[in-house]
Amino acid sequence: MLIARSGLPGARCLLLSLLLLTVWEAGSGQLHYSVQEEAKHGTFVGRIAQDLGLELEDLVPRLFRVASKGRGDLLEVNLQNGILFVNSRIDREELCGRSAECSIHLEVIVDRPLQVFHVEVEVKDINDNPPMFSVTEQKISIPESRLLDSRFPLEGASDADVGENAMITYKLSSNEFFILNIISKKDKGKFPVLVLRKLLDREENPQLKLLLTATDGGKPEFTGSVSVFIFVLDANDNAPTFDRSVYEVKMYENQLNQTLVIWLNASDADEGINKEMVYSFSSLVPAIIRRKFLINEMTGEIKVNDYIDFEDRNIYEIHVDVTDKGAPPMVGHCTVLVEVLDENDNSPEVVVTSLALPVEENAQVGTVVALISVSDQDSGANGQVICSLTPHIPFKLVSTFKNYYSLVLDSTLDRETISEYELVVTARDGGSPSLWASASLLVEVADVNDNAPVFAQSEYTVFVKENNPPGCHIFTVSAHDADARENALVSYSLVERRVGERALSSYVSVHAESGKVYALQPLDHEELELLQFQVSARDSGVPPLGSNVTLQVFVLDENDNAPALLRPWTQGAGGSVSELVSRSVGAGHVVAKVRAVDADSGYNAWLSYELLPAKGSARSPFRVGLYTGEISTTRLLDEADAPSQSLLILVKDHGEPALTATTTVLVSLVENGQTPKASLRASAGAADAEVALVDVNVYLIIAICAISSLLVLTLLLYTALRCSEAPTEGACRPGKPTLVCSSAVGSWSYSQQRRQVCSGESPPKTDLMAFSPSIPPGSGSGDSGVQQEIFENLFLFVGHGVKGLKYIFSFNPNSFMIICKILYIELSKF
Structure with a gap:
């Protein structure tokens, strides 16, 4: 405030103490005010919040603050009404000396979002200094x-x-x-x-x-x-x-x-x-x-x-x-x-003020990262400074006011590509030769959870032998997350579903951290051949991201089931069956047939039959078919043969170790013409059973031929469609080679082929596993023997469902042709 001197009137002193009118100038994005020096504390300067377009209620939440380089707290803002006022004594001569222009530059900063404004307050001179002589x-x-x-x-x-x-x-x-x-x-x-x-x-x-x-x-x-x-x-x-x-x-x-x-x-x-x-x-x-x-x-x-x-x-x-x-x-x-x-003898000075470091990789373009101010003590062209930035991507410098710049984001960031940038801000003056100075700024890119865990494969095939110990480790899944810290911390879990009547979690579990998959109970091939489920990988980001992988667990069969005899071999005292045979029959006459099944599959379910020799007895006139189980005579019967013979039949599978079952067949030799009523009834029952068997066979053969014909027709149509299309080069890729394991009795194969259908995107197909037993030549007696085997296998199909159907078609390479031949013979009877 001006003080009246030399006896000036009070009214004139009061008029001289009034502040100049605050002036707003639009342009260059800054506010201009003016205030007289020596103004009192609390003197109004300007409505800064209103002029900047800020709401009064947002000043405190958005951390409204004013910074003035080297000017202390001369000016302050009332956060209640947004008014800029004089906070302490302003002495123009102390601030600017004899300079004709004198102003205070303020930086107004608000957060959420970050904004920076420049305010220039001009300090008006008042006559508060008398002329002074250096000597008295x-x-x-x-x-x-x-x-x-x-x-x-x-x-x-x-x-x-x-x-x-x-x-x-x-x-x-x-x-x-x-x-x-x-x-x-x-x-x-x-x-x-x-x-x-x-x-x-x-x-x-x-x-x-x-x-x-x-x-x-x-x-x-x-x-x-x-x-x-x-x-x-x-x-x-x-x-x-x-x-x-x-x-x-x-x-x-x-x-x-x-x-x-x-x-x-x-x-x-x-x-x-x-x-x-x-x-x-x-x-x-x-x-x-x-x-x-x-x-x-x-x-x-x-x-x-x-x-x-x-x-x-x-x-x-x-x-x-x-x-x-x-x-x-x-x-x-x-x-x-x-x-x-003036000579150009002062290099520019660069001051970098960081505001928002590190920068999140999902920061929007235009985000202010830092404030940069440059200065040069020289004058004229020697003091005119131009700022440049290297490298230019993905940041740029934006001039805000005179020698003030903002470092802003110019393009999107990706921490997984580049995690930090070392920027160099160079200030060069206009002198000749020009002088320059630089300042380095390390901008770190903060990670956000923008990458889901990724598995190396979309699905895995796992082979596990049945009867495994509970809690055994069967596989380990692993997913990689390209993010950092907690965003890359992966945990694993099962995608729960029902397996039959039970929950998936009762069969397997996965360790949340290591990804190890454990079988919680012994698996049974006869109950569950294929267990297919998904494992989910989730990171710890907010929000979490995840992906799934499919596991196909094939339960491999072990020889854990002994052969089981079918009726009537399971009845009778001591598990024996009585048969009557006439002494007049010739060699090769079929007396009876032992039927047995094995719950296992493949090699472990392939049965063979043996006739065990009786202790102390002569050579038996009977034999049993190695793979058919038919008991037949080896020669003509004579009087020397005992009228009653006990045949011990051993049924054995081909597992390691082999499992067996036994049954006893009591064969009674009778004279010609002797046909007991029981035998007649048995013959009649056998005839009725044979007629019923033929009827069942006819229906089964008709159904099988219809399904096979439909399959052949579908394959022909599919082949014709594929041949009619001209696939684009590179559009289809061959699948992986099929894995085939052979043994002395047959072969099994599994192939997991991924084929991309040329006409569209079809899901991947997985081939079935098939077992093909290898039958030694001469084990049957012509087509009649093969027919008999096929009929028996048809009964086996009735008893065992789809497994029996696969077994029938894989038992003999000519099964399909023979079935068609039998169908033709059976239909010709009608």
């Missing part, structure tokens, strides 16, 4: 012989204010000898000069005292004064003179010592000793100038004596006296104005 009194010696209009320079006053407030006028106290003349220093101020208007008489006035008053142009005015003592000397008639009263010299900064600044040359009209002159700095020259420059008292050369820095001071005012050696000596005066020219 000035002394001048003037010979009485000086002529009229002789000039005597005085030291002028200085005012810390600027503009009109610093425009000084001088006034000399009333006297009869001197008047005051003002000399302009070419836009560098004015200084007063005494002009002699009446000759001096030492005997009459040996000493004069004058008062020099300086008044500035402010309102109210301030004044300063200095006493001027004039000592009138007797002697010398002519004083030395310079050809000019003011010399103006321009020189570049950073000149070497002893560099010539100017060579002064004065003249004296006297002769002899009164003409000899000595050059010296005036008593008005301050000590700092005496250190910077050196004058040769004999020649008048002024040379550089110390480091000259434009940024320290750009103009020097040197008052020079030349004194002759007369008695009394006479003095001449001149002023040398040395203007220092």
Whole structure:
């Protein structure tokens, strides 16, 4: 606040204490205000929140704050009403010195989202500094012989204010000898000069005292004064003179010592000793100038004596006296104005302020990452700075205000591709040659959960033998997540489903961390041949991402089931069956047939039959078919054969180790013509069973042929369609080769082929597993033997479902043709 001085009226003082009107200027994205210096605490500056378009209720949640580089807390914002006010005393002269322009630059920062605004508050000067003289009194010696209009320079006053407030006028106290003349220093101020208007008489006035008053142009005015003592000397008639009263010299900064600044040359009209002159700095020259420059008292050369820095001071005012050696000596005066020219001797300065590091990889384009300010102490083109950024991708520099830049995101980020960027901000000035400076900024990219765990394969095939121990490890799944830290921490779990009547989790489990899959109970091939399920992998990100993998667990058969005899071999005391055989039958007559099945599959279910020799008995006239189980005669029966024979039949599978079952057949030999009623009834029952068997066979064969015909027709249509299409090169890829394992009795195969259908995207197909037993040649008796085997296998199919059907078609390569032949014979009977 301005203080009234020199008796100014109170009303005028009140008017001068009012603040200037706050001005808003649109453009360049900044606010402009103005305020007078010395304003009171709480003085209104501007409605900054309203002018920035911010809601008052958002100031606190969005962390509204104001930063001012090197300006302390001169200005503050009331977060309740959004008004910018004066917080502490503002002294323009302390802030900006004698600079014509003075402003306070504020950075306004709000978060959520991050925004940065620039506010410039101009500090208006008030007339709060009076003109000041460097000394309290000035002394001048003037010979009485000086002529009229002789000039005597005085030291002028200085005012810390600027503009009109610093425009000084001088006034000399009333006297009869001197008047005051003002000399302009070419836009560098004015200084007063005494002009002699009446000759001096030492005997009459040996000493004069004058008062020099300086008044500035402010309102109210301030004044300063200095006493001027004039000592009138007797002697010398002519004083030395310079050809000019003011010399103006321009020189570049950073000149070497002893560099010539100017060579002064004065003249004296006297002769002899009164003409000899000595050059010296005036008593008005301050000590700092005496250190910077050196004058040769004999020649008048002024040379550089110390480091000259434009940024320290750009103009020097040197008052020079030349004194002759007369008695009394006479003095001449001149002023040398040395203007220092700028050189590009200061490199730019770069200051980087990080705001949002690290940067999340899903940050939007345009996000402000850092604030950058540059400065250069030089002036003109030497102080004009241009900023550049390397590398340019994916960031860029945006100029916000003068030498202020924002580092913003220019394109999308991907931490999995590049996790950090080392940026270099280079500031280069416009000098010649130009100087530059750089600052490095390491921008880390923070991970977000944008990658799901990935398995190496979409599905896995696992083979496990049945009867495994509970809790055994059968497989390990592993998924990789390209993210980092918790976003890459993968846990595994089962995708629960029902397997028949039971939950999947009762069969298998997966370890959440290691991905190891365990069988929780012994698996039974006869109950479950294929267990197909999915394992899910989930990361720990928010939200979590996941993927699934399919596991096909094939339960491999082990020989854990002994052969089981079919009726009637399971009935009777001791598991025996009685048969009556006539002694007249020839060799090869079928007496009976032992039927047995094995719950196992493949090699373990292939049965063979043996007739065990009785202890102590002669060679039996009977034999049993190795693979048919038919009991037949080996020769003609004779009287020597025992009428009652007990045949012990051993049924054995081909597992390792082999499992067996036994049954006893009691064969009674009877004479020709003897046909017991029981035998007749058995024969009749057998005939009825054979008729029923034939009827069942007919229906089964018809069904099998119909299904086979439909399958053949489908394959033909599919082949025709595939051949009619022209597949694009590279559109279909062959599947993986089929894995085939062979043994002495047959072969089984499994192939997991992935074929991409050329006409579209079909799911992958998995071939079935088939077992093909290898029958030794000569084990049957022509087509009739094969027919008999096929009929038996048809009964086996009725008892065992789909497994029996696979077994029938895989039992003999010619099964399909033979079935068609039998079908033709059976149909011809009708």
